[in-house]
Amino acid sequence: MSSNNTRINVKFSELTYSISKGEENILNGVSGRFSSGQLSAILGPSGAGKTTLMNILAGYK
Numbered sequence: 001m002s003s004n005n006t007r008i009n010v011k012f013s014e015l016t017y018s019i020s021k022g023e024e025n026i027l028n029g030v031s032g033r034f035s036s037g038q039l040s041a042i043l044g045p046s047g048a049g050k051t052t053l054m055n056i057l058a059g060y061k
Helices: 050-057
Strands: 010-017 026-035
Touching: 010 050, 026 050
Parallel strands: none
Antiparallel strands: 010 026
16 A cells, blocks of 8 residues: 655635625635644634635635
8 A cells, every 4th residue: 555645735815705796705815824734723703704714715615
């Protein structure tokens, strides 16, 4: 069995998201980076957009 040593890094910059045009942004100017081999955490109060951010990065929205 061979091992796969593929490393994936994710970087995003100035991410903005709104539900419909002209409405208030849910996410506004969010930037960040997830580096392979590093533990990352997304922290914030309820309603801050943590789940929305992860859904966008995963391609669900």
